[in-house]
Amino acid sequence: MSGKWHNSPNVAGRGHVPSAVVAGMRLDGDGHGHILHAPVLVLNASYEPINVCAARRAIVLVLKGVAMTEEENGHFLHAARVAMRLPSVIRLLEYRRIPHQTRALSRKNILLRDRNSCQYCGEVLSSSDLTLDHVVPRSRGGASTWENLVACCHPCNRQKGNQLPVEAGMKLMREPRAFNLHTSRHIMRLMGHSDDKWRKYLFY
Numbered sequence: 001m002s003g004k005w006h007n008s009p010n011v012a013g014r015g016h017v018p019s020a021v022v023a024g025m026r027l028d029g030d031g032h033g034h035i036l037h038a039p040v041l042v043l044n045a046s047y048e049p050i051n052v053c054a055a056r057r058a059i060v061l062v063l064k065g066v067a068m069t070e071e072e073n074g075h076f077l078h079a080a081r082v083a084m085r086l087p088s089v090i091r092l093l094e095y096r097r098i099p100h101q102t103r104a105l106s107r108k109n110i111l112l113r114d115r116n117s118c119q120y121c122g123e124v125l126s127s128s129d130l131t132l133d134h135v136v137p138r139s140r141g142g143a144s145t146w147e148n149l150v151a152c153c154h155p156c157n158r159q160k161g162n163q164l165p166v167e168a169g170m171k172l173m174r175e176p177r178a179f180n181l182h183t184s185r186h187i188m189r190l191m192g193h194s195d196d197k198w199r200k201y202l203f204y
Helices: 019-023 033-037 055-063 107-113 154-160 181-192 196-202
Strands: 039-043 049-054 067-079 082-092 130-134 149-153
Touching: 033 055, 039 055, 039 067, 039 196, 049 055, 055 067, 055 082, 067 196, 082 196, 107 130, 107 149, 130 154, 149 154
Parallel strands: 039 082
Antiparallel strands: 039 049, 067 082, 130 149
């Protein structure tokens, strides 16, 4: 039933989505609001994996007719007289050209690239327990770039201080690189291990 609706007289067509429909969505059962933040794989119209978004965003794209559901995760959403299954994989209906440029340099993307792990000790932590470290300190000419910023736990950050890693007796787990499409796909594959429905789109 990929991409199909159940009992959907209120949705007239693409691009005509009443805001109340999106705002009034609820899940079957109680205490499952976190499911709306579950990751959803986004495919281009060519079935090429290009992104991961939250389930809530995926639902909006489907409701607006920008994408269709390819795989479902078993949960039902209800709003007014509309019912649909929560997507696990969606596909854009129109092909989008993906520029060969890196993602925006941001704290969120650095932590995503480094998989929320300290790049010195390897400990996996929540975002709030991590900071960003300049491999070459700013006071010594280090720039805020993909190649000079890494996720770092607070104890390692204090230990390194205003030194180069070698001076502090520390070593990076991997060389920091720009977060490009190849990096994104690698992370998609890692996330796909928790959702079997992603695998046929990622492992080819």
